[in-house]
Amino acid sequence: MKYPLKLSVNGVLFELEIPANRTLLDVLRNELGLKGTKEGCGAGECGACTVLLDDEPVNSCLVLALQADGRRITTIEGLSGAGKLHPVHEAFIHHGAIQCGFCTPGMILSAKVLLDRHPNPTEREIREGLVGNLCRCTGYQKIVEAVSSLVNRKD
Amino acid sequence: MKKYSVVGHSVPQIDANEKARGVAEFVSDLQLAGMLYGKILRSPHPHARILHIDPSKARRLKGVKAIVTAEDTPQIPFGPRTEDWNIFAVEKVRFIGDEVAGVAAVDEDTAEEALDLIRVEYEELASVFDPIEAMQPGAVLIHDKERNIVSEFKLNKGDVDRAFQECDVVHSERYYTNQVYQAYLEPMACVAHFDPTGKLTLYLATQIPSMTRITYAKALGLPLEKIRVVVPYYGGAFGAKMETNLHLAAAVLSQKTGKPIRMVNSREEDFMAGNPRVPMYIDLKVGAKKDGTLVGKEVKIIGGSGARAIYSMAIVATACYRVDSLYRFEHLRTEGITVYTNTVPTSCFRGFGNAQMTFALESSLDMIAGHLNMDPAELRIRNGLKTGEVSIHGWQIGSSGLEECVQKAVEASGWEEKRRKKRFSRGIGLACCNHVSGNRAFSREFDGGAGIVRIGREGKVLVYHGESDMGQGQRTVFAQIVAEELGVALDRIEVAPVDTDISPFGLGSFATRGTVFGGNGVKAAAQDAKRQILEVAAEIFETIPSELEAKEGKIYVKEEPERNLSFEKVAEICLLRRGGSPIVGTGFWVPDTVLPDPVTKYGNVAPAYPFACQIAEVEVDTETGHVNVLHYTAAHDVGRAINPQATEGQIHGGVTQGIGWALMEDMVVEKGKVLNPDFRDYVMPGPLDIPPIKSILVEPIDPNGPFGAKGIGEPALNPSPAAVANAIYDAIGVRFTELPITPEKILKKLGSALDIGHLHRKKF
16 A cells, blocks of 8 residues: 655655555665665664754654655755755765765764754854764864864855 | 875775765676575584485475585585585584575575475584684584694794793783674675586685685686676675685585576675684793893793684784784784684684784783883883884884874874873773785785776776775775876776776785775786877877976976877877777786795785784773773874765774774674674674764874885774773773673673772762
8 A cells, every 4th residue: 555745855846656564764765865864773763864953953764755755855865955065964074074985974064953052052062962873983173173164164 | 295186085986986886886786687695505504424415305495496515516625725515414413504505596585495495314423613612622523633632723922931031020911802703894795607618707706816816726627717706796805705605505406407606605604604703722932121122022822713714823823923923022922823614604804913913912011011010001102013124033123103093093192191190990092003905825826906098089098906995985086096196086997897808817805905905906907008108198198208298287388388299199099000009008916025924924024014003991880881992093094095074984984894893793602603693692782882083193104105105904904902901991991801891891891800809889
């Protein structure tokens, strides 16, 4: 049995028909081809599948696609419009905060939300803000440095 | 120190932009036309005889395209070291997670549903899970190996008994290093495609593309030429991503269906059938003179290989003797036994046995320094191998920055002052390590590295290598080396994914060898390409190549720099004058390493040896047992950092994994079953668990490394568990000899220590 689903993803409206048990992660990756959202654990523990649901960061592996019906989703692909990088992208690249890159899309989205809500976080607050995203390569240090570099930016 | 224009400068990874935007295609993202999805039916029993497999019901499920078992494979036993693997279990299963059957279906859900419909009848057998129990006479045999012993390593030098008698202090201890999981963020994954000509293309997340090809050809009964391995982006490895049956199961399913098959481990499968670290019991006895001179070392190690040997015997051997080239021991007795158990096969994890032994040795040295009332830093400096020395096993130390690492770490951490101003529950600890860059003993066939550098009409440079970038930034280091050699900007360089149809044969990324071997290989290739482009430029300028210089994207006459052409222009002229041929530079590098003697182990296993000193400062909460790592200093002899930013990134990542191992990470295995196969229960460091890490790059410029560089991957982790354990000892006076050092263990020890009045309780 399939159900109708309307999603606004990165500003584009999609109308789909999907079974009730499909996760948002599955639909983004396999129906819409948005492979920037990664699956690291499938259980909401690693944060690699983080997307923004109406500007709220969620583990898309824990959200049923139908729960997102009629709502607005931003994935990593939506953060770089027309090839232009978002400042969080630039900071991650510049500071060497990316190694294997598998946690990166989720980490960047969490960092963006953190900075949108708290433009002036302390180092401790940055670490707290990223606590839902695991990284096994970087030891977090250069990620924290990248986010710190954006504190109080004026754009 | 000589300065270069690209080498030695911090640059972002050349693929950071694609990764940041989420457009880099990882193995688990690949989608080929007509692709099916594979899943593996795994054994629920640690040890059982397979009586019957009935796939008929599963076969009838809509969407199922193939079900395969051992009968669909050539059943040729294989393995990287010992031939104790089958693609699917033959007659017996030997661990919970052992591969029994494979399913291909139109989607993953259908494939998983089909797994539930395959009926397997088992006859359960007795099982054994601990390596010490497994080697007792009468223990159930897992393979047909006497006492389940995979192999024994023995090495004696000097007269250790007499040496101990003459020592002023002899310290004995049993250590246990537990089984930990690499926990790369992308689970193991592959796509396999048998095309209609019978050629198998494997898109693999693997550290060893050329070597897997050889192992898999044997397993599949195929000639080598019928297998092509391609390595796309993949999400970390840390030693785990070498050979795996996942790849072969996909190949068999593709052969059966004629379709590409994608297989990705679930996180749970990755825990139960990955390649976690070899657990070891380490009995260590170390003797020293009262001036701190280390004299003798006796070690007996029992390592658990799990149900397949993979590389465990080499890992145990490494634990047995690599540290003998860190300090000047003269008398040694060494025994290492590797034993099968009915648990997940164990293998490589950052440090390759040296990490296990470094925990033990550096803990013991801390105790010896205490007995002798000597500064632990001074003890290391006194005994550490220096540049130009040859170790007891023949290892030629072309450069050693050990002493400088210790001095700089001591200085940067405030070691002396903090040790003077002691207060209970707060402590500082130090540990050192050595390592290899490459391992001659690991690949007996040959040693070396190679590269190909292709310069097209537009002057774009494409670099081919046979190693593997798992995220550490290897492509960027190779690009920097080639840019430096050719005198062009870094953005002119692209590094091709490894494709065994095109790339040179490479041993791969392990043993901290990528920078030295791959780096020297692509350097030689770049020099060959440069020779060719300068020959053509010499014709244009009517001079000889030695009169020319290639720098800053230009080729010019040294004495008359105004006579110049852009690198791109010369590349174009080159191609037009040579019938359309691009410049293809090839090159290789063969180090003068020496294969160790089979009995005495005397040889020279690596062209370069990295060293390190790390210092941890901790606060122990005596009420909760929680350890807070307050500060961390890591000084590493990296020869020369080709990309300092990436080198620091490796140090941060290694230290973080090391702190995780020291304090929290543990695969809890009961009766062969992993009880915590997920990131909720397998706790590893998050951003709040790790303090800012002060990394210090020590650059003695190695004579053999490219531009003097050595590797960094493994030494970044090796000393961390001991540094933390030594800091905890300094804080509360309790020595922990088993990893991880959890709050429960601390409270238990602290309770008993407080009871017997050895320590002053903190006042609240």
